[in-house]
Amino acid sequence: xxxxxxDQGLGLMSPGRLRRVASDRLAVKLRLSRQPGSFATTEGxxxxxxxxxxxxxxxxxxxxxxxxxxxxxxxxxxxFYLHSSTVIGLHQQFATLLFFRAFELFHExxxxxxxxxxxxxxxxxxxxxxxxxxxDVCKRVVCCEVKPVRExxxxxxxQSPASKIPLVAVASPSAGIPILDLRFGKSPMRLKNTLxxxxxxxxxxxxxxxxxxxxxxxxxxxxxxxxxKPLLRMDMSNSRTPATTSTSHMGLVNCLxxxxxxxxxxxxxxxxxxxxxxxxxxxxxxxxxxxxxxxxRVSVRMALNRGRRMFVPSRHHIRVFDLDTGERVHNLKGxxxxxxxxxxxPHFEMLHSGGRDRNIINWTMQNYKKTGSIGLEVRGRPxxx
Amino acid sequence: xxxxHHEPGAExxxxxxxxxxxxxxxxxxxxxxxALISIxxxxxxxxxxxxxxxxxxIHQVYDLVPSRTIVDRExxxxxxxxVICVFQLGIDLQSRAVILAEDMLKTANxxxxxxxxxxxxxxxxxxxxxxxxxxxxxxxxxxxxEAKELMHFGYLVLKDAKTYSLSFPNAGNFIRxxxxxxxxxxxxxxxxxxxxxxxxxxxxxxxxxxxxxxTKYQIHDVVGADxxxxxxxxxxxxxxxxxxxxxxxxx
Numbered sequence: 001x002x003x004x005x006x007d008q009g010l011g012l013m014s015p016g017r018l019r020r021v022a023s024d025r026l027a028v029k030l031r032l033s034r035q036p037g038s039f040a041t042t043e044g045x046x047x048x049x050x051x052x053x054x055x056x057x058x059x060x061x062x063x064x065x066x067x068x069x070x071x072x073x074x075x076x077x078x079x080f081y082l083h084s085s086t087v088i089g090l091h092q093q094f095a096t097l098l099f100f101r102a103f104e105l106f107h108e109x110x111x112x113x114x115x116x117x118x119x120x121x122x123x124x125x126x127x128x129x130x131x132x133x134x135x136d137v138c139k140r141v142v143c144c145e146v147k148p149v150r151e152x153x154x155x156x157x158x159q160s161p162a163s164k165i166p167l168v169a170v171a172s173p174s175a176g177i178p179i180l181d182l183r184f185g186k187s188p189m190r191l192k193n194t195l196x197x198x199x200x201x202x203x204x205x206x207x208x209x210x211x212x213x214x215x216x217x218x219x220x221x222x223x224x225x226x227x228x229k230p231l232l233r234m235d236m237s238n239s240r241t242p243a244t245t246s247t248s249h250m251g252l253v254n255c256l257x258x259x260x261x262x263x264x265x266x267x268x269x270x271x272x273x274x275x276x277x278x279x280x281x282x283x284x285x286x287x288x289x290x291x292x293x294x295x296x297r298v299s300v301r302m303a304l305n306r307g308r309r310m311f312v313p314s315r316h317h318i319r320v321f322d323l324d325t326g327e328r329v330h331n332l333k334g335x336x337x338x339x340x341x342x343x344x345x346p347h348f349e350m351l352h353s354g355g356r357d358r359n360i361i362n363w364t365m366q367n368y369k370k371t372g373s374i375g376l377e378v379r380g381r382p383x384x385x
Numbered sequence: 386x387x388x389x390h391h392e393p394g395a396e397x398x399x400x401x402x403x404x405x406x407x408x409x410x411x412x413x414x415x416x417x418x419x420a421l422i423s424i425x426x427x428x429x430x431x432x433x434x435x436x437x438x439x440x441x442x443i444h445q446v447y448d449l450v451p452s453r454t455i456v457d458r459e460x461x462x463x464x465x466x467x468v469i470c471v472f473q474l475g476i477d478l479q480s481r482a483v484i485l486a487e488d489m490l491k492t493a494n495x496x497x498x499x500x501x502x503x504x505x506x507x508x509x510x511x512x513x514x515x516x517x518x519x520x521x522x523x524x525x526x527x528x529x530x531e532a533k534e535l536m537h538f539g540y541l542v543l544k545d546a547k548t549y550s551l552s553f554p555n556a557g558n559f560i561r562x563x564x565x566x567x568x569x570x571x572x573x574x575x576x577x578x579x580x581x582x583x584x585x586x587x588x589x590x591x592x593x594x595x596x597x598x599x600t601k602y603q604i605h606d607v608v609g610a611d612x613x614x615x616x617x618x619x620x621x622x623x624x625x626x627x628x629x630x631x632x633x634x635x636x
Contacts (some may be wrong), residue, residue: 200505286461288453291611326454 024307025347027320028330030363069284087240111299116166124168124182126154132170134182146185148178156299158201163208167224171299173197177213179224189227194220200255200299206262210279214253217266221279232282233320236275251272254300256311259323267325268302268312270294274321291324292319303351304346311351313339318363320354334361395633417459420449421469421483427602437555439487442563443471443481444609445602464514472552473516474560480610484553486511496554497538502531506540510551517550533568566596567612570603571634574626580624584615 003019005187007013013021028038029030049273116122116134122143126132130153148154149172158183166182175194178187196215204210211222220230234248249269257266264285265277274289293314294300308323311332318339320330337357344351353361424446425439443460446588450456456616460483463469469491497503509526510518513635521540523532535541566635569592574582584620592600604624607613612630615622 144616167594279615286457291629325452327452373388 020307022307022347023305023349024309024322027305027307027311029308030330030332032353052206065330068310111154112158114159117159117161118262124159126157126170128153130154130172132157132168134178144182144185146180149174149178150171151243155198156200157204160206160208160211162203162205167203168212169201169203169213171198171201171213172261177201177211177222179211179227184309189224191222191224191227193229193231199253201256202256203261204258204262204263204279206258212256212258212263212265212279214248214267217247217249217250217252217269217314219256219277221265221277221282232279234265234275234277234282234284236284238284248275248277252297254294254296254298256300257302258306259304260306264323266302266304266310268292268294268300270297272324274310274312277322287324287326289321290328296340298340300339301341301343303342305344305349306346311342311344313342313353315339316355318342318351332363334363335359413464413589413628415459416450417446417456418463420446420456420470421485423449424602424605425485426607427599429597429599433555433558434619436492438484438553439496440482440484440553440559442606442609443483443606444467446483447609448605448615467512467514469513470553471514471516472556473550474552474556481516482559489553492554500536500538502527503538503540505531506535514593515551517544517548520547520549523549529612548559563606566598566603568634569595570600570607572611572632574607574624575634579618579625581623583618583620584622584624585620587624 004013008018008021035046064150098122105231110125110127113123114123114129116124121137123135123137124132125324126137130147130149133142133145134152135141136143148170152172152174155169159166159168168180168182169191170178170180174197177191177194177198178189179189179242180187191211192211194213194215195218198213198215200214202212204212209224211224213222213230214221219234221232221234222230233246235246236250237246238302248267249271250273251270253267253269255268258264258270258279259266265279267275268278269275272291272294274292276285276287277283292312295315295362300313302313304323305311309329310321310323312319315338316333317333317336318332319328319334321328332351332353335353335355335357336359337353339353339354341355342351342353348364352360353363354360421441424441428439428441429437430437439563446456446460448454460469461470464471468486470486472484474480474482482606490513493500493503493507505527510523527535532541536543536549539552539556541549542552542556542617544550573587573590573592574580576582587604588600590600596603596626606626607630608615610629612633613624613626615621617622
């Protein structure tokens with residue numbers, strides 16, 4: 001910290017590093033946003049099927065012009081607009097949730113939703129009815145529907161952000177990970193030997209061929225070009241030749257996340273441990289984050305900011321950790337029940353989180369000031385059915 | 386930093402000058418080692434008639450040194466330099482016991498003075514830095530009769546058909562005292578109003594009969610293992626039981 005300030009004062013800091021350092025500093029200042037309309041609840045919405053109504057997944061979109069949108073899902077997919085405006089005289093932005101519109105799906109329960117990388121109109125969703133759907137957001141119509149796994153639900157899916165081809169990996173309780181090509185709606189390959197029902201899949205953000213999968217308590221790293229055998233098996237005892245019984249965690253693995261440079265894989269499990277693995281060698285790093293309460297048996301989402309901070313959902317809280325030292329730097333309290341998903345918005349340096357209490361919360365820095373006669377104009381339309 | 390074998394007045398004792406326990410210069414200002422020595426000072430060796438060395442659990446050090454990553458890294462370097470011995474006890478899978486190498490030697494001299502098998506164990510097997518050892522590898526170092534003798538003394542424990550885990554003598558007594566003391570301290574914290582109690586109030590209570598290892602020692606254990614949370618107040622440190630602590634009490 002002192003070194004960063006020193007370098008900044010002398011002008012030795014590169015723009016990328018300045019951005020990372022500023023992002024880390026802001027991560028500690030995150031608070032529950034007090035902007036009117038920055039707290040949304042999905043309680044008032046009608047539900048066609050038996051659903052808990054919890055916000056299971058969030059996905060944010062890069063801002064175009066002044067709007068940024070993110071969506072949440074349960075058995076509905078909801079679209080939220082995040083409005084930002086720069087007030088004359090102030091250089092800081094604030095964001096308020098304007099309104100949302102919902103469109104129903106015919107999933108029993110939607111488990112995962114993701115914006116199509118690089119597009120502002122298409123989203124992909126997967127659910128318990130075993131189908132993967134592509135939606136046109138403007139027309140609210142299904143473009144394409146695929147059932148990659150016979151007679152089984154889909155727990156999670158992830159589209160490769162680095163690949164030019166639209167490849168989607170799908171996690172389901174049946175063995176094997178089908179990799180779908182969205183252009184044709186078929187799966188040209190299937191990753192075999194996943195060692196059990198797959199709970200989570202994650203593509204590397206930098207490498208178009210690398211994919212990580214979590215099956216029960218084992219984390220595997222694959223090269224998509226070799227679907228028969230995984231590249232690496234993560235072993236928590238760091239033995240050179242992992243035995244067939246070696247596991248990555250002592251419980252279920254809920255979440256996988258690659259660091260932004262793709263060199264570290266972070267896994268989070270129900271054994272209350274966060275483990276960081278080197279993607280080149282599969283070695284467990286010695287960073288110890290302590291015991292992080294996690295008893296949720298479904299897949300959760302954690303978030304990373306542009307610097308070295310990690311936001312991990314733990315019971316009703318969101319814990320903020322430092323990636324290098326494993327130290328807990330901050331604790332975000334606001335949810336009234338389990339937090340299921342956390343997403344970081346680097347463009348506004350904001351955090352969005354959704355949970356079992358049917359609430360979506362924005363976490364912002366409350367550091368804007370009023371100057372003179374220019375007041376902050378806040379536009380808000382209440383959300384409703 | 387007061388290192389035991391560099392204390393003034395200890396020049397006559399040659400026991401401390403064993404080559405096995407030379408602390409390298411890179412570890413001379415090691416926070417973990419200081420924490421280990423300070424927790425080890427509270428260990429009641431006399432209550433066990435000097436037959437158990439001063440055992441410190443790794444998670445107790447997490448209470449004293451704020452960064453867990455630094456503790457783990459320093460533990461690994463201390464272990465590779467032969468300053469400490471690490472053992473996996475049966476309390477729970479993640480907890481490991483640490484004993485300073487010189488304490489191991491002292492206890493061996495008290496329990497089994499002049500025994501060659503024990504000397505072989507301390508000289509050849511402990512420096513490997515392992516927690517468990519396979520039967521085949523063990524038999525390449527010691528003979529079968531020696532292995533049986535070590536098992537009888539308590540230095541080896543049969544883990545499964547092919548592996549032994551390393552241990553220290555009278556580990557069973559230590560584990561019994563440890564788990565009882567842990568439950569007593571947790572029960573007292575839970576009994577307090579709002580499931581919390583001031584640390585100095587807990588230290589003021591006479592608990593020597595049930596908490597054999599010392600209340601301060603057990604507090605380090607309970608906080609380091611995340612069974613209780615600690616936070617500072619104007620009246621000192623407050624200990625509050627956590628969800629994991631409640632689960633331990635229910636077992």
